[in-house]
Amino acid sequence: MKSVSQIRKRTALIFLIPVTLVLLSSALYPLISTLYLSLTDAELENFLNPNYVGFINYIENYEGMWYGVLADSLFWNSVRNTLVFSIFSVSLEVILGISFALIMLIENKLKWFVRAAVLIPWAIPTIVSARMFEWMLQDQFGIFNYMLIGMGILEQGKAWTTDPQTSMIVIIIIDAWKTSPFVAILVYAGLKALPNEVLEAGKVDGTNGITQFYYIIFPLILPAIAVAIVFRGLDALRVFDLIYLINAGSKDIMSMTVYARREMFEYSHFGFGAAASTMLTLIIGVIAVIFIQRTRLHKLDEME
Amino acid sequence: MKNRSKEDEVADININTVNKYFGDVHVIKDVSLDIKSQSFTVLVGPSGCGKSTMLRMIAGLEDINSGTISIDGQVVNDLPPKQRNIAMVFQSYALYPHMTVFDNMAFGLKLEKRSKDEINERVNEAARILQIEDYLQRKPKQLSGGQRQRVAIGRAITRKPKVFLFDEPLSNLDAALRVQMRVELAKLHNELEATMIYVTHDQTEAMTLADDIVVLDTGIVSQKGSPLELYDKPNNMFVGGFIGSPKMNFISSKILSKSSDATEVDIMGMSKISVPKMSASSSEGDSVSLGIRPEHLVVNGDSDGSWESKVFVVEKLGDVTYLYLEKEGEPLVAETEGHSEIKVGDTVKVGFPSGRCQLFDSSGQAFK
Numbered sequence: 001m002k003s004v005s006q007i008r009k010r011t012a013l014i015f016l017i018p019v020t021l022v023l024l025s026s027a028l029y030p031l032i033s034t035l036y037l038s039l040t041d042a043e044l045e046n047f048l049n050p051n052y053v054g055f056i057n058y059i060e061n062y063e064g065m066w067y068g069v070l071a072d073s074l075f076w077n078s079v080r081n082t083l084v085f086s087i088f089s090v091s092l093e094v095i096l097g098i099s100f101a102l103i104m105l106i107e108n109k110l111k112w113f114v115r116a117a118v119l120i121p122w123a124i125p126t127i128v129s130a131r132m133f134e135w136m137l138q139d140q141f142g143i144f145n146y147m148l149i150g151m152g153i154l155e156q157g158k159a160w161t162t163d164p165q166t167s168m169i170v171i172i173i174i175d176a177w178k179t180s181p182f183v184a185i186l187v188y189a190g191l192k193a194l195p196n197e198v199l200e201a202g203k204v205d206g207t208n209g210i211t212q213f214y215y216i217i218f219p220l221i222l223p224a225i226a227v228a229i230v231f232r233g234l235d236a237l238r239v240f241d242l243i244y245l246i247n248a249g250s251k252d253i254m255s256m257t258v259y260a261r262r263e264m265f266e267y268s269h270f271g272f273g274a275a276a277s278t279m280l281t282l283i284i285g286v287i288a289v290i291f292i293q294r295t296r297l298h299k300l301d302e303m304e
Numbered sequence: 305m306k307n308r309s310k311e312d313e314v315a316d317i318n319i320n321t322v323n324k325y326f327g328d329v330h331v332i333k334d335v336s337l338d339i340k341s342q343s344f345t346v347l348v349g350p351s352g353c354g355k356s357t358m359l360r361m362i363a364g365l366e367d368i369n370s371g372t373i374s375i376d377g378q379v380v381n382d383l384p385p386k387q388r389n390i391a392m393v394f395q396s397y398a399l400y401p402h403m404t405v406f407d408n409m410a411f412g413l414k415l416e417k418r419s420k421d422e423i424n425e426r427v428n429e430a431a432r433i434l435q436i437e438d439y440l441q442r443k444p445k446q447l448s449g450g451q452r453q454r455v456a457i458g459r460a461i462t463r464k465p466k467v468f469l470f471d472e473p474l475s476n477l478d479a480a481l482r483v484q485m486r487v488e489l490a491k492l493h494n495e496l497e498a499t500m501i502y503v504t505h506d507q508t509e510a511m512t513l514a515d516d517i518v519v520l521d522t523g524i525v526s527q528k529g530s531p532l533e534l535y536d537k538p539n540n541m542f543v544g545g546f547i548g549s550p551k552m553n554f555i556s557s558k559i560l561s562k563s564s565d566a567t568e569v570d571i572m573g574m575s576k577i578s579v580p581k582m583s584a585s586s587s588e589g590d591s592v593s594l595g596i597r598p599e600h601l602v603v604n605g606d607s608d609g610s611w612e613s614k615v616f617v618v619e620k621l622g623d624v625t626y627l628y629l630e631k632e633g634e635p636l637v638a639e640t641e642g643h644s645e646i647k648v649g650d651t652v653k654v655g656f657p658s659g660r661c662q663l664f665d666s667s668g669q670a671f672k
Contacts, residue, residue, distance in 0.1 A: 200394070201392070202411075204365075204412075207386075
């Protein structure tokens with residue numbers, strides 16, 4: 001006789017098979033083949049029959065000079081760009097997202113309009129929002145320059161998206177505009193779930209708007225904010241579309257993904273590109289683990 | 305902030321023709337109440353009667369549409385809760401889940417920017433009174449329901465408010481704990497000598513705790529008085545039926561005759577009884593309701609009036625037995641001794657002692 005718990009365990013295993021297969025084929029296989037590719041000299045000509053070359057795509061000392069992804073200052077530049085983009089865009093999105101969520105909470109006749117308005121940027125495809133901002137920021141005919149010139153702040157139009165000094169800022173602002181709604185929705189759900197009597201107890205204890213937010217609301221929605229940061233952070237570290245769309249060719253704002261893509265598909269250095277991709281995965285993984293450890297996100301159940 | 309002495313930690317509360325609407329719904333209708341300093345007043349009534357709304361208006365969590373509420377002589381209509389010198393204990397305890405027990409109890413004092421020493425002293429004092437000293441560093445989640453309720457009460461105590469407000473504080477506890485906490489609340493009231501207003505739908509809590517009970521019915525004060533006043537002399541059928549368990553029996557009847565100090569009515573056509581109650585507005589032939597509590601009916605004994613019926617349910621509770629008798633409409637419940645030999649199907653004679661009977665006219669008002 002099998003016990004009920006044994007039967008349950010077996011049923012659970014059966015149910016786990018499909019998803020395991022999907023994960024293995026869609027995640028593990030590409031991961032391993034990329035890892036393998038990064039250890040070969042694969043280029044377009046020998047793509048199906050590459051030679052194993054060890055770690056020279058990562059780092060190699062050849063006649064006193066260092067070569068490989070890890071020795072490429074452009075790669076480290078792209079790492080720095082990605083980190084700068086991630087830190088600033090996620091911070092901005094969290095601040096804006098919390099603000100939007102608090103605004104969405106206000107009960108009045110306009111609340112449906114406000115909620116819809118907050119969500120619209122999130123619904124617009126990146127290519128559309130990127131082009132939209134590009135046109136608005138265009139140096140000759142863009143409305144932004146037109147307004148700045150009208151106000152006498154600028155003498156003549158500035159090419160905001162191609163200027164290396166401003167293009168990163170522009171990209172961060174577009175990303176914040178686009179994805180703050182995502183943070184807002186998560187935080188809004190967290191705010192909606194706040195127990196009303198706890199807030200009332202706070203009022204009786206003497207909180208005003210600011211102390212209520214600081215001492216009660218913020219600590220209680222912190223788990224929701226942490227979840228939002230993890231999601232947005234991982235997204236931002238993998239950023240590709242926005243940077244590629246705004247300024248594909250610029251080395252100054254190139255992200256890790258743009259760097260890997262360029263090596264692989266523009267220069268056909270598949271082995272080298274795969275090494276860059278592997279490094280990208282490694283860096284994101286390390287950051288994610290550190291963040292989740294530090295925020296104790298994996299212990300969310302015990303927090304409450 | 306000035307140092308408060310024991311005397312001014314307590315306050316009268318005057319509620320003057322207060323009205324409250326939720327949208328089109330008129331939930332509090334011209335309510336006036338005087339709550340004495342240091343008294344324990346219980347607001348009681350069925351759900352939806354407006355008792356919690358009353359309490360929340362006193363707390364300042366709910367606006368008042370008209371009328372005034374004053375605490376200690378000061379009109380507080382437009383003051384936020386923190387300026388009303390009140391503390392409130394919520395049904396769900398409403399502890400701050402992210403703070404330790406200590407921080408929960410200290411929070412109000414921290415907002416008042418009290419010194420560390422004073423906060424420590426007051427929290428430890430409250431913890432000692434409530435016997436929760438061992439849990440001060442725990443989070444609410446690690447506590448049982450009863451312990452959480454103590455912390456909620458402790459949070460109220462540390463602030464030394466003039467008025468304590470309780471919103472059904474025991475209704476989330478199990479029966480045994482509820483009885484225990486009830487006793488402790490009564491003790492606490494004696495110790496603190498504070499004004500306490502307590503909302504409940506449980507009439508046992510109302511009877512045991514209150515100096516004064518205020519019975520609310522659909523937004524009006526049905527009656528206010530001491531527990532025994534309400535038990536002995538209900539103003540109307542609602543209060544008669546609400547106070548007491550099992551509830552008062554009501555029997556449809558007619559006035560047979562009136563004298564200067566009594567009214568004679570019939571008991572389901574079987575006998576007559578002369579009840580020493582009067583109503584100037586009544587006359588012979590009027591329909592009235594005769595009210596009598598199960599514990600006052602005399603089973604198989606002599607009394608002023610009597611009625612016979614078959615028993616269709618017997619409830620043995622050990623100390624007493626309740627007999628459910630057949631009557632048109634609702635059953636008539638009679639209480640008898642715990643070890644009664646009466647069985648289902650037996651015919652019993654119930655006697656009505658005239659001094660225990662209440663009469664209510666067709667609008668539900670009591671004869672005096």
